[in-house]
Amino acid sequence: MSNYPTLEYDVLVIGAGGAGLRSAIEASAAGVRVGLICKSLLGKAHTVMAEGGMAAALANVDDRDNWKVHFADTMRGGQYINNWRMAELHAKEAPDRVRELEAWGAVFDRTADGRILQRNFGGHRYPRLAHVGDRTGLELIRTLQDHGIHQGIETHMEHTVVTLLKDGDRVAGAFGYDRERGRFKVFKAKAIILATGGIGRAYRITSNSWEYTGDGQSLAYHAGAELIDMEFVQFHPTGMIWPPSVMGILVTEGVRGEGGVLLNNEGKRFMFSGIPDAYKAQTADNPEEGWRYTQGDKNARRPPELLTRDHVARCIVDEVKAGRGSPHGGIFLDIAWIKEKLPNAAEHIKKKLPSMYHQFMQLANLDITKEPMEVGPTTHYIMGGVRVDAETQMSNVPGLFAAGEVAAGLHGSNRLGGNSLSDLLVFGKRAGEFAAKYSKESSSSQINDVQVEEAARQALEPFERSVKATGTAEGPYQIQHDLQEMMQNLVGIVRREREMTRALAELDQLWRRAKNVIVHGHREYNPGWHTALDLKNLLTVSEAITCAAIQRKESRGGHFREDFPNKDSSEGKMNIVVRKDADGSMNVRRENIPEMPPDLKQIIEEMK
Amino acid sequence: MKTAVFKIWRGDANGGEFSEYSTEVTEGMVVLDAVHAIQAQQANDLACRWNCKAGKCGSCSAEINGVPKLMCMTRLDAIPLDEPVTLEPMRAFPCIRDLATDVSWNFRVKKSIKKFNPRPPDAPDGTWRIAQEDIDRVQEFRKCIECFLCQDVCHVLRDHHLQEKFIGPRFLVFVAALEMHPLDTEDRLPELKTAGGIGYCNITKCCTKVCPEHITITDNAIIPLKERIVDEFYDPLGKLLKFFRPKI
Known part of the structure; x- marks a missing residue:
């Protein structure tokens, strides 16, 4: 046995945002011992940043809505490379997951007849997002947290996992450290659920916090799991861009859902030009109709500002490139204009978008009820991630599950706003349920001490390197910064083959620098050390994104290639799969998407 | 520069x-x-x-x-x-x-408070009907981001270190959100008076001043809770009436 404290669970959940908490609650309810690891304090995960709402076809506001419409919207938004079975399960189960939250104490905004209110959002045909003002994510995580703490789940706050441990092919546990003391711990488990979220810190401009360094994707990859769709990174069209210190902070799509419009520096609503064919029939062709839609007129079609995020982000980039951008290189998002339509517009905006009002007032000295905001695209979400079985959320590594952003499939090439919170709940629950089942059917796993000692040795290396031996004295922050700059410039919103090839070469250099990184001080609460350990994950996911993006020779959803600007129907029939080869190199291959069953095909036809 | x-x-x-x-x-x-x-x-x-x-x-x-x-x-x-x-x-x-x-004390306090316990659903499909005006106040409390600045500034905790006797403004807001939740059926007033130590708060409103979410902690959460405690435990007329009131 290794000398490190060892904790034993049936199911270990890594990550305590919405997906992690939901899966821990479910596994615990199944009667197994559950451990929950959070990188930060409980309740601080990126889920709190979700603003707009969670999509579920409750049909409280528009009774024409049902799971089939939601399914078709999700597939259309993801441009049909989604895992159709996940999209089906998600659309069918989301309403129950939302109602369950209410039973656990969530307090959603209400309709006039006292039911859960739903709002419009990009790509959703009907008002579908259950919400609480513009702080829905906080409501979700707090509800799960306050329910979860009474479920007998053992929570380890401010712990980080650096590697997964294997027992033959199956997963056996995880090895990590606590931030406070810097002590190593072994977590032995029959099943592990990854719920670590995204990879936003691989880019310079991002809405993600320091935690989102691709930990889960990287842990899974190095443990032999397959990743798919890694080329699809979502750049949210509206992040703050001014002042510089707030660049990347999210401005909710809810602003547009409530009637906000996008304007260029000529004051023109540029989104009316270039509406994609797949959306022409359901998009308003004049401002008046768009306004009526946001105010709940069932006969009106949605304004073009509420087209999918990939499209809106690209339109903004084009507008800026054409010289019609705002002073600081973005465009204008105007909600103040609704005072022409509503007598008490300022109060209305503050009620519907309180945190946006607050955020701009405090950080940008700007009153959104009076002036337009300056916004531009920000790295927000990755559609790709760990490849999982649709029903159980298990990866190809026995005992290793994934749920939420770290898992792939549901969103295809582009996620619809609001489909993330519902994803967390639907697949968090499934992962918890099936991981518990798996653990009950499995014998105890064996921890391999050699793996543990090797992981510990690697983790301590940054302290032990000397300037003399490495010939450099480089700390982790510069490497992280250079990686972010490089990914932003070479594998960003608009991609080109030669730039991405250059990115691979630069990644090679960055890997080399990361292997020589030096950390000062001691192990207790040392963010320099933590940043150094996260580099491996950031580099792994950056490489996977770049390799997959080079491989997909077309433009689709979040992946736009200037050298292949159109969709290609044969490329659209496959997923790109990334896996670690036996020799440690990254293997990238194409795999056909399984044929959709006739009943689902028919739904898509009917909803066209 | x-x-x-x-x-x-x-x-x-x-x-x-x-x-x-x-x-x-x-x-x-x-x-x-x-x-x-x-x-x-x-x-x-x-x-x-x-x-x-x-x-x-x-x-x-x-x-x-x-x-x-x-x-x-x-x-x-x-x-x-x-x-x-x-x-x-x-x-x-x-x-x-x-x-x-080390803010772990806050997490321990929260765990000691009785969880949300809703009345049976109003509709056969398992859902409830709630008017927006009945939850405006609760939603204000639920804006709390648990930064614990109110706990930090509260002199009962900061200067007198009564962490073992007083749950602090954050958890008074938390209890208020539960007690004023239209669906909740639990009664947390007895604990609030004893283990919660609500009496230690002498409404100096320091917590309200530092709240980054602008929750009116003292006026909207703590004072109404104090009033409920008074009604429940210290109102002789109320007590008498309660004595004769049929048990529900």
């Missing part, structure tokens, strides 16, 4: 001292940006918590020139920079290292 000097408390539970760092100031910069710049360039191991950088997660609480605030929402152009800006960890909690404090 303009520079600012920060005196940051460096140390742990055993003590420490202020260290001075100077850093460049750019337009719109917040205190957390300065801390990050110092961390990246001068003190890689400077410990601080942060996540969202948008005032939504409540991680980066600290005392800026002695005032409990979120570092991510405090702009440098709103504080005088002609003299050093002091940054200290929250003083009501034990220091772990530098600006990071």
Whole structure:
């Protein structure tokens, strides 16, 4: 046995945002011992940043809505490379997951007849997002947290996992450290659920916090799991861009859902030009109709500002490139204009978008009820991630599950706003349920001490390197910064083959620098050390994104290639799969998407 | 370019001292940006918590020139920079290292409060009907981001260290949100009076002043709870009436 404290669970959940908490609650309810690891304090995960709402076809506001419409919207938004079975399960189960939250104490905004209110959002045909003002994510995580703490789940706050441990092919546990003391711990488990979220810190401009360094994707990859769709990174069209210190902070799509419009520096609503064919029939062709839609007129079609995020982000980039951008290189998002339509517009905006009002007032000295905001695209979400079985959320590594952003499939090439919170709940629950089942059917796993000692040795290396031996004295922050700059410039919103090839070469250099990184001080609460350990994950996911993006020779959803600007129907029939080869190199291959069953095909036809 | 000097408390539970760092100031910069710049360039191991950088997660609480605030929402152009800006960890909690404090007590307190317990659903499909006006107040309380600045500033906790006898403003708001939830059926008043120590609060409103979410903690949460306690335990007429009232 290794000398490190060892904790034993049936199911270990890594990550305590919405997906992690939901899966821990479910596994615990199944009667197994559950451990929950959070990188930060409980309740601080990126889920709190979700603003707009969670999509579920409750049909409280528009009774024409049902799971089939939601399914078709999700597939259309993801441009049909989604895992159709996940999209089906998600659309069918989301309403129950939302109602369950209410039973656990969530307090959603209400309709006039006292039911859960739903709002419009990009790509959703009907008002579908259950919400609480513009702080829905906080409501979700707090509800799960306050329910979860009474479920007998053992929570380890401010712990980080650096590697997964294997027992033959199956997963056996995880090895990590606590931030406070810097002590190593072994977590032995029959099943592990990854719920670590995204990879936003691989880019310079991002809405993600320091935690989102691709930990889960990287842990899974190095443990032999397959990743798919890694080329699809979502750049949210509206992040703050001014002042510089707030660049990347999210401005909710809810602003547009409530009637906000996008304007260029000529004051023109540029989104009316270039509406994609797949959306022409359901998009308003004049401002008046768009306004009526946001105010709940069932006969009106949605304004073009509420087209999918990939499209809106690209339109903004084009507008800026054409010289019609705002002073600081973005465009204008105007909600103040609704005072022409509503007598008490300022109060209305503050009620519907309180945190946006607050955020701009405090950080940008700007009153959104009076002036337009300056916004531009920000790295927000990755559609790709760990490849999982649709029903159980298990990866190809026995005992290793994934749920939420770290898992792939549901969103295809582009996620619809609001489909993330519902994803967390639907697949968090499934992962918890099936991981518990798996653990009950499995014998105890064996921890391999050699793996543990090797992981510990690697983790301590940054302290032990000397300037003399490495010939450099480089700390982790510069490497992280250079990686972010490089990914932003070479594998960003608009991609080109030669730039991405250059990115691979630069990644090679960055890997080399990361292997020589030096950390000062001691192990207790040392963010320099933590940043150094996260580099491996950031580099792994950056490489996977770049390799997959080079491989997909077309433009689709979040992946736009200037050298292949159109969709290609044969490329659209496959997923790109990334896996670690036996020799440690990254293997990238194409795999056909399984044929959709006739009943689902028919739904898509009917909803066209 | 303009520079600012920060005196940051460096140390742990055993003590420490202020260290001075100077850093460049750019337009719109917040205190957390300065801390990050110092961390990246001068003190890689400077410990601080942060996540969202948008005032939504409540991680980066600290005392800026002695005032409990979120570092991510405090702009440098709103504080005088002609003299050093002091940054200290929250003083009501034990220091772990530098600006990071041990706030685990808060998590233990929350666990001791009876969880939400709804009445049976109103409709056959398992849903409830609630009017928006009946939840406006509860939604105000649920805006809380658990930054614990209200706990930090509360003199009962900060100066008198009565953590074992008083749950503090954060959890009075938490209890108020549950007690005023239209679906909840639990009664938490007896515990609030005893283990919760609500009587220790003498409504100085310091908590309300520092709340970054502008929750009117004292007026909307604590005072109504105090009134309920009075009605329940100290109103002789009410007690008499209750004695004769048929049990529901």
